[in-house]
Amino acid sequence: MTKDDGLRLRLTLLAVVAGLAFALAFPSIPLAASSVAVGVWSWRTRATKMTLPTRRLVMGFCLVTIAGGVWLGWGQLATLEAVPVLVGYVVLLLLWVRQFLRRTLGDERQILVMSGVLIVIAALESSDLLVGGCVLACTLLAVSCTIRVHVATHAQGADGGRPGRGGFGASVDAIGAHPERDLRRTIFASTIIALGLTLAIFVFFPRSPIPSRSFLGASHERESGFSEGISLREPRRIDLTDQEVMLVQWLGPDGKPAILAEPLRLRGQVLERYDPATQQWHPRDRARNLFLVTDPTSFTTLTQEPIDERFNTYTQRVTLRSAPSPVIFSAWAPIAVRGITSQVFVFDPRSATLRAMDAESAGDLPGYELRVQPAPSPETRRLLMRPSAALPRRPSFPVAAVTNHARQLLLAAGEPDPADTSLPALAAPERWERNERIAGIFERELLRSTYEYTLDLDEFTLMEGRDPIDLFLTTHRFGHCEYFASALAALCQASGVDARIVVGFVVDDQSADDGTIVVRGANAHAWVEVRTGDAHWKTFDPTPAAAAMSDAARASAWTDSFAWLTRPIEDLWRRQIARFDARAQTSLLSRGAETLREAAESIISTVVRTAVRSGSDGVFGLAAWAWIASVLVSVGVALAIAMIVVRRVRHRRLALGLSRRDRARARAAMRDGAFYVDALDALAAAGLHRPAPIPPRAFVRRIAERNEAAAHVFGTIVDRFYAVRFGARRLDASERESNAALVDALRLSLR
């Protein structure tokens, strides 16, 4: 392979990796496959000359594709956030074209620049391991490519051609084997220095703790598929992600892995209040929260009184895989919690949900364990949820259109009109029974085939003055789980039924033998709980189950087979790169400072110990101080002598014009030619410095203009020096003395 081919291969590789990074960031398997295919194809056809009509055809196709893509996608891409995506697609297309139409070094530079743009856009979009790997590979590969393109461009200029124009291969291949070795060494050194600096800047870059910004942010949602609230304000398409959110190990009462009888519902957040102004569901105010400090060695119960854990108590062990969250995901009903590290948790008895108190510290939460009773006794429920004695007020819903719709549905089902104020208020058992019955009516209504489950809400257009729930129920009749759950909860509350939305994960895939369940972003779900007792809430899921479960199942990845390999790498990536924030920075720096301090202390203590040992009777006395002082003085003197010797040798070598290659000859010349250096020093002391480029004899002529006698003596010295330096003459002791006498004579003549 010629150097020309080598450079092209590197640039092709760079372009492919950059294209892959972009494709994985969005993600798009066809785009990734196309990037690789274009790279391979362009590399295989590099020697084939493309004719002008073919070039025009390719360029025309690309321009039409770009224009068509922009026109078709303008509706979705017209927002500011979508500009990088649009730019990325255009650049990727141009990069593909450029890989086929490469003639000059200028084209190679364009590939470098376009790859850089793609990498930046990919990094803007995603911080996944694969994208990160591509970015790291590109940053390393780009060092070599950039240096080689720069040298090749210069070589072209030195060769007579205009830089960046003309033939490609000749200039690259003109670089011989010896420069190539030197160039490789330089590239290696540059890469190492750049990597070291990058790491240093990366570590010291000012950051804030990641959780404070991203828990409720879009990036977190993208990573986990879970969001703590439900917002119906901006209906948008949801892309399923097979990102692993957490691993759940389900252990039976005997401590062995247990098989799930039904899908595991991991409750995360409970939302009870709908705000029609913001069109968002919110949790109720946490007035009766319980603060728990967990001990990593034992479980902390969530109640003030002890709960009987002897029967029907399971252990849910959670290992967080991505996007650590302050929300604790628990199956119904949690009775005790244990953090892997000491943590403060907040327990809300009304919703029976847990969360880490400090959102900032939740980033350090690697996992937790819960004791769960799937079918708790009434006593356990009462202790856990601490219901008040008074009957809660009947709820209502703030959107009149939904209330009317609920009324019509109930009337159609033969239920009494909930708006009829003449009906008597129901006592507790009747009210709970009514709640369950009415929720069942609404659930059946939503599960009818007239409502369609879809993740694509591009056509869910909002209308002025109409609430999204009303639009879902009466106009559009399609949506995903958040819309179905919102509709059921809204209909229930509009009918005076106590209902709330639960967001979390539903998973039914228990693949591993050890009872481990992989929870992915696609398992995120929302359902409804309706109150059917003082301390009893029943689950209603109005989302068409088959569709939701098939979506979740589709998200299971083929990479699961390699999880044993990828998980440690992902863990490393997540903790050291993707989730490296201010706290990790502080921790790393303090650890570094501590290590340095310990090293310094160790050295000092070693010195002191040795000194003490050398003192009398183990006391740090005069002898010890003398020992330390003598060591320090000796080291200082040795260093000073070494510096003087090195400087003197260097001075002589330069003055005598000796190379480092023939060491034996250089040593002899340095010994025998010392008189010439002394003579030059004497002349320099007299203000006659020898300019480096002029030869000794020319220097003699210059001296003659100022001092004839000195020039005469120095001329003799130069003759003798030539005999030593270039005539390979070896001097005996008498000749050396004679030369020294000549130098003395020179000094005399200079006075």
Added chain:
Amino acid sequence: MRVSAPRRRYHWHPPGVLFLLMTVLVGAAAIQRGENLLVWIFATALSWIVVSGVVSGAMMMALEVRRIVPPHAQAGTPMRVKYRVRSRGRVFGLFSLSITERTSGLSGLPGLSCPMEPARFVHCGPGESVIAEGTLRIDERQRLLLTTIRCQAAFPFGLILKSVEFTQESAVIVHPRVVPIDDRMFRRAIAGTGPHAVRRVGRPGWGDDLHGLREFRAGDPLRSVAWKRSARADGLLVIERAAATSTRMMLVLDLRHPDRGDPARAEEAISFAASLLAHAESHGWLFGLEIVGAEEAPVGLLRGRGHLIRCLDELSVLDLSSIVDDHRTSAGSSSPAHRVWVTLGDASLRRQSGWRTTLSLTDFAALRKGAV
């Protein structure tokens, strides 16, 4: 040659500025988004800028350059300047270096620069020397002073341009522009139009030209007898040949002008004179030069390349402002115009003998080889 400590500087150039701009944008995005991958890219970009400075800075620290210039150059002809570049580095060599010059000329303008095709080389290994060659284009005769060697490189990434300036003074005498003269036209101009054309007188000798007739002397070869003339005379007459001599040319350059004239025309006249001198040298003639009104003494009649260079040196350093407008030094003409007096004869004649012709700039155009 004067040498002083090198001066090192860093410069931004367009690719570097663009890269810096992109780095700032990525940095802002990294701060705003808090994405660590963006921080990584930002850190990489910053490290590239630092490496760009450090690697090439270290490279330039180990640089030694020495200029090798020819003693003479000719106006209008590219002058090749060589540079011996040595890398004193122990581990890393020099890459992608360009060398240019800073010059000053006789006109005294500081930093008068001549267009230069930089000397470039791709690589010089550690401890090695290479020779790089640049081309300087000089359009005017002058005593050119090359003052500063400027080496610059944007290695390794092409982001930051580093330059090192070595003050090394070298003088080069730039001869006037020389154009080839058409010998046939020149001879015709000399013979036909000269106002002071005089007879040609020579010594007898063994050349080819006819010197005259004389009476036969004992020992003369019979082949030299002019039989026809002898028949009409009383005795035998023999043909006497002229001695073989080389042609000589004394060139008198008159640049006096009442109002100092047009400097461009004066320069053209100087170029004309230089061309005639070169023509004379190429034909092996004896030639000399006198500049009317100049302080310099006339250059006597000699032949050869060295003598031509001496004459051209005189013309190169001629300061037009120092021409004395004194008519007593005139070669006989009262015409106040730039012109060249050419006296052509052979070596046996004194200076005033031979053809003496005044040539003007109009003749210059006609005498150029290839002129119609």
